[in-house]
Amino acid sequence: MSKVWLVLVALPLMAEEPVSFQKQIRPILARQCAACHQPASKQSELLVTTYDGLLKGGRKGAAFVAGKPDESVVIGYLTGKTSPQMPFGGKPLAAEQIDLFKRWILEGAKNDSPPENLDLTTLKPAVYYAPPLITALAYSPDGKMMIVGIAKELPLFDSVSGKPLSTLKHKSGLLGCRFSPDCQSLLCAGGGDGATLWDLKSKKSQLLEHGAYGAEFSADGTLIATAGDDNHVMIWKAKGDPVTTLEACKDTVFHVAFSPNGKRLVSIDSSGGVRLWDTKDWKLLGESRVAPATAGAPTPSWYPDSRRFAVGGDKMIAVYDV
Numbered sequence: 001m002s003k004v005w006l007v008l009v010a011l012p013l014m015a016e017e018p019v020s021f022q023k024q025i026r027p028i029l030a031r032q033c034a035a036c037h038q039p040a041s042k043q044s045e046l047l048v049t050t051y052d053g054l055l056k057g058g059r060k061g062a063a064f065v066a067g068k069p070d071e072s073v074v075i076g077y078l079t080g081k082t083s084p085q086m087p088f089g090g091k092p093l094a095a096e097q098i099d100l101f102k103r104w105i106l107e108g109a110k111n112d113s114p115p116e117n118l119d120l121t122t123l124k125p126a127v128y129y130a131p132p133l134i135t136a137l138a139y140s141p142d143g144k145m146m147i148v149g150i151a152k153e154l155p156l157f158d159s160v161s162g163k164p165l166s167t168l169k170h171k172s173g174l175l176g177c178r179f180s181p182d183c184q185s186l187l188c189a190g191g192g193d194g195a196t197l198w199d200l201k202s203k204k205s206q207l208l209e210h211g212a213y214g215a216e217f218s219a220d221g222t223l224i225a226t227a228g229d230d231n232h233v234m235i236w237k238a239k240g241d242p243v244t245t246l247e248a249c250k251d252t253v254f255h256v257a258f259s260p261n262g263k264r265l266v267s268i269d270s271s272g273g274v275r276l277w278d279t280k281d282w283k284l285l286g287e288s289r290v291a292p293a294t295a296g297a298p299t300p301s302w303y304p305d306s307r308r309f310a311v312g313g314d315k316m317i318a319v320y321d322v
């Protein structure tokens, strides 16, 4: 009888998976900490956007000691044992979140994040145990193809017959996909993946920017803009060669949109900062702010005449005359 009891009690404990840095710790860092601990704003010299950043640590040295949560700098700051408590000036993390950090460190602080330039073509096909969530969907401008973004794959369909054409692989967290105007490439963005550019013929992919939430082609397909999590917009040529970096944003950039005539670019950041750029010399032409919508960042949309654009905010739509 007592044996049966032991098994029943022990099972849930044994079934508990180790804490994943990539899936559980990184999202907390990205949401609650990265605003102040990233390349453009590195408070106390600490970077939390990568595992190596935490390992290197800030002024106090490594942010964690593997196996020893009580000796880890980051735990002291999260619990408030070391002041000022983190996140600085904000609400402390929930006790369960702090426990995740402690458990992750206790379990050896392993890094399970994928290498930044993983060759996506070598990943094995994903296996689904339930219908997957669709997080991105796009038709090609010629109407012939449709791409569907699910957990780790991008199946490409013939949009007329519905037949699968091929499947591209990606890592995770896809938020959006765009075909280039000539239908030769595909641009995808998402928190986990960053902005990835695919050549649809060779099926080769290229990581443009790690940690990009939005990416768009210009209407003529000659330029790409990516919205980055370290407060900047990056501009690329159509084949992925870097052109320039736009630095004036104060927060994680969520969306970018070229005007239909290609002369202007709008960027929107997570605190509702709206910025208008000239695509000739990449000068900042103007800035404004909308109250960010609680359900996510507002998306910009241009009028066909390129003279106005609209941004969705909290219970309102702001229309700008450029």
Ligand code: HEC
Pocket (backbone or CB within 6 Å): 029, 032, 033, 034, 035, 036, 037, 043, 044, 046, 057, 058, 059, 060, 061, 063, 073, 074, 077, 078, 083, 084, 086, 087, 088, 089, 090, 093
């Ligand atoms: C609003 C800005 C801000 C946010 C958000 C923020 N920090 Fe900080 N962080 C700071 C500042 C400022 C310091 C320096 C504090 C001091 O020593 O006076 C700091 C220091 C630290 C240090 C000490 C680094 C060292 O070695 O000196 C750690 C660790 C840390 N933060 C972790 C975090 C974590 C984890 C989060 C998210 C839960 C977070 N921070 C969120 C601003 C911030």
